[in-house]
Amino acid sequence: MHLPLPLPLSSHSHVYVQGDVTIDPSAVISSGVILRANPESKIIIGAGVCIGAGSVIHAYQGTLEVETGASLGAGVLVVGQGKIGANACVGPLTxxxxxxxxxLQVVPAASVIGDSGRQVADVSLSATPPVSPNPPEAVIPSPPSPPKQQEVNPPVDSQIASSESTTEEKPESANSQEEKSVYGQGSVDRILKTLFPYHQ
Incomplete structure (x- = not known):
């Protein structure tokens, strides 16, 4: 395979640098990397260091040094002070x-290393409040009931009157179905009209 032009090691134009940061010219830093040193702090990137895309190195309260030949995977977050030893390999998302x-240490991907004071403490069962065997039931408001219609007793004397009353009851039952609304249906309709304005 023939390459017409030699590949540049890095241009560092796509790296965000703030504060007292020293980068060796032979270091290879991928795009989207942030190197930030707080006041009175310092970052030192050694020779042959490789830093993956999207990594963040933030030094504060001291010096943060990445020694010769160390390799940091993509998305690595290094905060505080300390040292990444020579030829160490830190997996991505660590x-x-x-x-x-x-x-020469190899750190697996997605590891969390450092200040144990920031870890979430386990909650013991004795510290949790006791659970009562009969928890109070939640009070759910019932939807308003539609007004009740008075039933008309059909006259017993003639079949014509009973047929008229049955024809009258059908529209009433249809109206009673329409009057029964689902609690909160208006809110749901407004949300759907907002989300889908062209949908009928």
């Missing part, structure tokens, strides 16, 4: 908080 990585 978080390192105020900690150091030994030289």
């Amino acid at each position: 978080t390192i908080w105020n900690a150091s990585i030994e030289r």
Whole structure:
């Protein structure tokens, strides 16, 4: 395979740098990397270091150094002070908080390393309040009931009157079906009209 032009190591034009940051010219830094050193803090990127896309290195309260030949995968977050040892390999999506990585150490992807004071403590069962065997039932408001219609007793004397009353009851039953509305239906209709204005 023949490459017509030599590949540049890096241009660093796509890297955000703020504060006291020293980058060796032979370091390869991918796009979207943020290197930020707070006041009175410093970041040192050594020779041959490789930093993956989207990684964030944020130094505060001291020096954060990435030594020669270290490799950081994509999306790595390094915060605080410490040292990534020479030729160490940090897997992608790893978080390192105020900690150091030994030289030649391999850190698996998506690891969390560092300040144990930031971990969420386990909640013991004795600390939780006791659960009563009969919890209070939630009060759910019932929807308003439609007004009741008075029933008309059909006359017993003639069949004509009974046939008239049955024909009158059909529209009433249809009206009673329309009067029964689902609680909150108006709100649902307004949401649907907002989400789908052209849908009839």
